[in-house]
Amino acid sequence: VIKGEMLYEGKAKKVFLTDRDDQYIVEFKDDATAFNGEKRGKIADKGHLNNEISTIFFRMLEEKGIPTHFIDRLSEREMLVKKVTIVPLEVVVRNIAAGSLAKRLGLEEGTVLPKTVVEFYYKDDSLGDPLVNPSHIDVLELATAEQVSTMEQYGRKINEIMKDYLKDKNVILVDFKLEFGIDTQGNLILADEISPDTCRFWDAETKEKLDKDRFRRDLGSVEEAYQEILRRLGGTVS
Numbered sequence: 001v002i003k004g005e006m007l008y009e010g011k012a013k014k015v016f017l018t019d020r021d022d023q024y025i026v027e028f029k030d031d032a033t034a035f036n037g038e039k040r041g042k043i044a045d046k047g048h049l050n051n052e053i054s055t056i057f058f059r060m061l062e063e064k065g066i067p068t069h070f071i072d073r074l075s076e077r078e079m080l081v082k083k084v085t086i087v088p089l090e091v092v093v094r095n096i097a098a099g100s101l102a103k104r105l106g107l108e109e110g111t112v113l114p115k116t117v118v119e120f121y122y123k124d125d126s127l128g129d130p131l132v133n134p135s136h137i138d139v140l141e142l143a144t145a146e147q148v149s150t151m152e153q154y155g156r157k158i159n160e161i162m163k164d165y166l167k168d169k170n171v172i173l174v175d176f177k178l179e180f181g182i183d184t185q186g187n188l189i190l191a192d193e194i195s196p197d198t199c200r201f202w203d204a205e206t207k208e209k210l211d212k213d214r215f216r217r218d219l220g221s222v223e224e225a226y227q228e229i230l231r232r233l234g235g236t237v238s
């Protein structure tokens, strides 16, 4: 496959056209942002680590029957994916109160939620990605009711698969964010990435944070935490 023109540059990734009509190349960057771009920095080797970690999760989810945009890992930082139109929603799935949920509902971080919580946020930087409900999604025509229901069902299923997968790796899945896209056949499939940038991972024994909260909260050892996640998933840290 031949890498073509850059189509889009986001905060953590670049997307390139290829010589194939229905395939893109995603390049993972070391840039890190938080709080809607207010905090900026670089995490050494993050692009490489997130590409490897996402590859492991996408392969595992495909094996369990979840359709994803993943086709192949091409190099340290590059992934070949199916061309999709991204649905402008972030689907957040939560098992334990943390981050914005803990703040919004006044729950102590670490409170185990009696049931899984699924939320939708409107992907719009100028608005700061506001929380939206199905009625807002409908009125803004961000997705159909059927797509909303499918995304919620996939979110819940992915949560069960990932929790189970991470259990014997001594990792607690606190919460995570998913993005979906519509492929050239019109199917709704999982897109974006699954990495310590988009998930909260805690060590099962010590509850140590092994994710981007180390960057957001200036806890140090950010790269080491991402490396530790890759190691626990069976990958090799170079």
Ligand code: C5P
Pocket: 090, 092, 098, 099, 100, 101, 129, 175, 176, 177, 197, 198, 199, 200, 212
């Ligand atoms: O900040 P908040 O608690 O709402 O984040 C919930 C989950 O979604 C966290 O795992 C966080 O890493 C992820 N997230 C993300 N991208 C965003 C917002 C949240 O990956 N823009």
